[in-house]
Amino acid sequence: MFEFIEYLTRGALVGVTYGLLAFPVSLLFSTTGSVDVALGAYAVLAAAVLYVIGGPLGVIVAIGVAVFASILVGLISLRLNRPGHIDHIIAVLGTFGLATFIESFILTVFGTNPMIRQPFSTFWDIGGIRVSPQMGINVVVCLAILSALFIVLQKTPFGRAMRASAVNPVGAALNGIPVKQIWFATYVLGGFLAGVAGVLILYTTGADYSTAFNLTIWGFGAAIIFGMHGPLRGFAGGLVIGIVQALSAGYLPGGWATAIPFIFIFVILSLGRMNQIAATGGRV
């Protein structure tokens, strides 16, 4: 039993980072109906920049670079899609291209070596489970961002405009809501969140140039588990993905441990959970 609880705990702690990446996936999907495949690449880019610069300045520059990359994607996506003239596949392919570009950029500029910073060399003992204090920081940062995002979405004019743009973009535009700008802001917010995730990843597990696409997959998987209604569910989805990974590694033999989390995402997709976005107004 203790072993089971340990896998649950370790999985959930890893899942916190996936949950952070699930925020922008579900936010962007529910607002624009599109998926930004480059999110994982922003995170690794931020990790690489912070790895080189280091310190508080490094954190700011790293998140800034991720935001800058997302601004580029936002501009490209807006150029490709205007409200009323939307082809989501083109926007997704556009972000896919940029993800590949960022990955090559990281490979060329920062090289193939793994990037990691470990500020802690001692561990917490929580009921017999040894955990890095960095995990505690990750949980606190994620909960803080989650709360801030919840307040922004539910209690501010910007949040209302964002939700209105998601439910009915044409109606929102007719009511004077700058839908294009809201879409753009969602891309940038996604870049910011991915940048924060990149910073946490550098201090937790580290990354290398090839990590980006995997992060996108797990972020996407986390976002779809409970339907892409909102970022809060995405966070819970992240925890579930992390737990599925840990339990698979703990109880399944060899390659199955790697395959099962992917099969899990596939099953969720095939059950049509993503279609529940229809509840946001039947727009997608």
Add this chain to the structure above:
Amino acid sequence: MKKFLKTTAAGVLAAGMMTGAGQAQEETLKVGGIFSVSGPAAPFGVPERDIVKILADNLNSEGGIDGKKIEIIFCDDQTNPTESARCATKLIRQDGVIAIIGSTIGTGTLALMPVAARAEVPVLAPVGTISVTDKEHAFWPWVFRIAPTDKVILSGIMERGVFSPGHKKFAVMYQEDAYGEAGMEYATKLSEEQDIEVVAALSAPLSAIDLTAQATKIRNADPDVILLQTSAPALGAAFVRAAKQVGIEAPIIGSGSLNQQPFINAAGDAGEGVQVVSMGNWNDPSDKQKALGDVMQAAGMEPQGYGELLSSTGFMALAEAIRRVDGEVTGAKIRDALETICDFDGTYIDGKLCYSPEQHEGVFEDSLITVEIRDGAFVTIN
């Protein structure tokens, strides 16, 4: 008349070119170098190419071999087996090479070998992939290995890390690909032969960044020693960090490719005490390795890792074989001469190179050393 003049002029020109080519062939021996200078294997391929170029330049400036200069013609296979075969075709048909050093990757070597064997061109392969020297291949007579096989390295690891210390329970963490799985299976076989219990065998894809769940399972299996069978510093470091976090106290012993600085950097404190069985240690070089480092530094290069040791061995073996050839130097004569090279210590690796008509493996366990991470550097241990 005009036509006659044109034909005569063309004939004279062609004759001149042929004579020129004939003279060049007398003085210069062309050798192909197929390395992965781009793509994922580039960290190995670039130093492999560089040291071959340096050694050839040095040999030529000293007058070559019996007055014959060596010209190395390089071809980048981009870590792609299709390109390796294309490189071999181009080097043999267009450039007329008489021997090839390469490819950096095992699959590339397997792809180029049929081309080389058909043209009777011997290949010195800097790869550990076990199947390359399988005698069932029709090309076997033409391939000579210049690296320890994965089997030799694994036998070394098991002997030094598991059998000699008298451990009874053994766990393995391996990467999910042919290299990792073959290593896991061979290590498991060796353990069973010695009545050692394999208490856990876990794997992870190369892209995995968190291995705490795998480390937890290994810790719960309570092994005496853990084999880390991965060629990727990132994955290896992720495991040793996870091992420290979950409180594993059993010693960890890693396979050859972890013998590089990026592994130490990524492992941090958790890497202390981890042992790696490999060839060479640039933190603490042997006399022969120091000599190779001096050769590289004299040419303005810094040694980077494992690749230099392998392809320098190939070049030195090839030069020795050419020295042993009587009369005109051809691919077939080089092949025969290579089979006579044994107990040869004219390379930069610590052991002796040995081929025979029965085996083309070349590098054996006497070339391996055990290194341990101490204070953030590899220290060679006995």
